[in-house]
Amino acid sequence: MTISKLAGHPAERDILTNIPVLISQYYLEHPNPIDPSQQIVFGTSGHRGSSTEASFNEDHILAVCQALSEYRKKEGLTGPLFIGKDTHALSEPAEATAIEVFAANGLDIYLSAGQSYTPTPVVSHAILEWNRDRKSGLADGVVITPSHNPPSDGGFKYNPPSGGPAGPEITNKIQARANEIMREGLKSVKRIPYKSALNSSTTHQFDFANPYVRDLKKVINIEKIAEADIRIGVDPLGGASVGYWDIIAELYHLNITVVNRVVDPTFSFMYVDYDGKIRMDCSSPYAMAGLIALKNDYDIAFGNDPDSDRHGIVTPSAGLMNPNHYLSVAIDYLFRNRSEWQKNAKIGKTLVSSSMIDRVAKSLPRDLAEVPVGFKWFVEGLLDGSFGFGGEESAGASFLRKDGTVWTTDKDGILLNLLAAEITAVTGNDPGVYYRSLENKFGSPVYKRIDATANSRQKDVLKNLSPEDVKAESLAGEKIISRLTRAPSNNAPIGGLKVVAENGWFAARPSGTEEIYKIYAESFIGESHLNKVIEEAQSIVNAAFKTAGA
Numbered sequence: 414m415t416i417s418k419l420a421g422h423p424a425e426r427d428i429l430t431n432i433p434v435l436i437s438q439y440y441l442e443h444p445n446p447i448d449p450s451q452q453i454v455f456g457t458s459g460h461r462g463s464s465t466e467a468s469f470n471e472d473h474i475l476a477v478c479q480a481l482s483e484y485r486k487k488e489g490l491t492g493p494l495f496i497g498k499d500t501h502a503l504s505e506p507a508e509a510t511a512i513e514v515f516a517a518n519g520l521d522i523y524l525s526a527g528q529s530y531t532p533t534p535v536v537s538h539a540i541l542e543w544n545r546d547r548k549s550g551l552a553d554g555v556v557i558t559p560s561h562n563p564p565s566d567g568g569f570k571y572n573p574p575s576g577g578p579a580g581p582e583i584t585n586k587i588q589a590r591a592n593e594i595m596r597e598g599l600k601s602v603k604r605i606p607y608k609s610a611l612n613s614s615t616t617h618q619f620d621f622a623n624p625y626v627r628d629l630k631k632v633i634n635i636e637k638i639a640e641a642d643i644r645i646g647v648d649p650l651g652g653a654s655v656g657y658w659d660i661i662a663e664l665y666h667l668n669i670t671v672v673n674r675v676v677d678p679t680f681s682f683m684y685v686d687y688d689g690k691i692r693m694d695c696s697s698p699y700a701m702a703g704l705i706a707l708k709n710d711y712d713i714a715f716g717n718d719p720d721s722d723r724h725g726i727v728t729p730s731a732g733l734m735n736p737n738h739y740l741s742v743a744i745d746y747l748f749r750n751r752s753e754w755q756k757n758a759k760i761g762k763t764l765v766s767s768s769m770i771d772r773v774a775k776s777l778p779r780d781l782a783e784v785p786v787g788f789k790w791f792v793e794g795l796l797d798g799s800f801g802f803g804g805e806e807s808a809g810a811s812f813l814r815k816d817g818t819v820w821t822t823d824k825d826g827i828l829l830n831l832l833a834a835e836i837t838a839v840t841g842n843d844p845g846v847y848y849r850s851l852e853n854k855f856g857s858p859v860y861k862r863i864d865a866t867a868n869s870r871q872k873d874v875l876k877n878l879s880p881e882d883v884k885a886e887s888l889a890g891e892k893i894i895s896r897l898t899r900a901p902s903n904n905a906p907i908g909g910l911k912v913v914a915e916n917g918w919f920a921a922r923p924s925g926t927e928e929i930y931k932i933y934a935e936s937f938i939g940e941s942h943l944n945k946v947i948e949e950a951q952s953i954v955n956a957a958f959k960t961a962g963a
């Protein structure tokens with residue numbers, strides 16, 4: 414991976430997004446409905462794109478909102494549709510378009526009071542609270558966000574009544590109908606003027622923040638944080654959580670300092686990410702350089718991405734924690750300190766997350782549920798309490814309330830941040846010190862993700878491999894234990910390959926948008942062994958390409 418000379422430095426003016434152009438193109442640029450790059454595509458986190466590339470424009474939002482309205486009618490969903498948005502520039506016009514379409518279709522829509530920003534987990538919480546003990550009139554929601562993507566991007570994701578990310582069985586239907594609507598020239602779209610939509614009897618102002626904040630004490634031992642009076646630093650990275658931390662601090666009497674309150678659609682206050690782009694990735698040491706510099710000023714510090722579904726934990730002992738390290742700490746701590754959870758509640762992890770989690774799970778002991786990439790795989794288990802925790806290596810996780818009932822079924826960065834404060838207050842050590850204690854017990858893994866070139870044909874081959882296609886018997890000097898193309902927990906296709914040995918593993922997955930595949934790899938032996946794992950991973954994948962004639 415090439416590191417830009419700008420990485421970790423404050424953003425310079427010449428790389429800032431031209432917001433007027435971005436917004437004007439949202440309205441003026443019309444996508445070609447038969448060009449795959451300009452169609453609506455729901456990935457693991459909804460549809461994303463940019464108005465300047467004709468991949469996130471008003472036509473897209475008109476079509477997808479009409480398609481969603483029709484889907485809700487077909488499914489008999491008559492409850493409220495909660496709408497959240499983040500601070501990306503395209504989120505504002507996309508929300509306005511959505512309001513016009515949803516109101517014209519007669520949907521009961523609930524907007525944040527004053528149309529302020531609403532984090533993804535807060536929308537999930539609102540859906541679940543509305544649906545608690547209900548059998549009909551169930552709520553669902555949308556969040557208008559491209560997550561941590563650059564300022565030029567927009568995004569739109571749908572959360573059904575389960576409160577979590579919609580799976581492909583839902584999004585494929587919405588996507589297909591939305592693209593059909595675009596091909597037909599948007600003739601099916603119902604729409605009323607914005608002011609009329611806002612004044613409609615079916616449009617409601619809703620307080621998202623206070624119910625969520627009041628409920629935090631049911632999932633976090635927040636009184637312990639207050640008693641310890643630990644110094645907490647928070648950088649919302651200009652995102653939707655910016656207005657939440659003052660409410661949390663005031664209600665629970667926490668010693669919180671918000672180090673950055675700026676909301677700016679260019680995200681000009683950001684430090685540049687590894688590739689020279691502005692990206693609000695709270696797990697990137699380059700993007701989080703500003704907060705990392707303040708690590709010794711606080712007992713614990715943390716950040717969130719623009720829709721607050723991801724967490725970045727900064728400690729005096731370790732600086733910015735690797736997401737895998739923090740997930741391991743969170744799991745070990747929670748399952749030792751949540752006595753009311755089901756005794757058979759499982760630990761959920763994606764198959765590209767660290768094997769340190771496997772070793773922690775075995776020591777607890779708790780069953781480990783290894784699933785494909787995507788938070789949607791944790792939704793059902795969190796809903797019924799059979800999963801105590803679900804987490805992804807990309808710094809997204811959620812867990813149960815203290816009584817073992819569901820909190821959110823989408824990633825909650827605010828929650829994982831406050832857990833870091835709880836761990837610090839209760840144990841007297843920050844999560845970085847806690848992780849070192851895990852290393853003393855289980856070893857010190859090294860982990861890396863790289864990109865490798867692959868054309869469309871090769872990506873298709875990788876996506877459809879079978880275990881028998883892997884002929885190698887060893888990986889970096891160790892016998893291969895398993896070859897996986899389906900997840901061990903639920904037998905769902907992983908859309909790639911995972912190969913496991915005793916002290917090392919790799920996973921290879923094709924990118925959905927670029928001519929590359931991603932290699933995730935880990936070693937419990939050391940850096941040189943990790944490099945050998947990656948080298949042999951590429952050889953194994955290339956052999957599969959050659960066999961398939963790709």
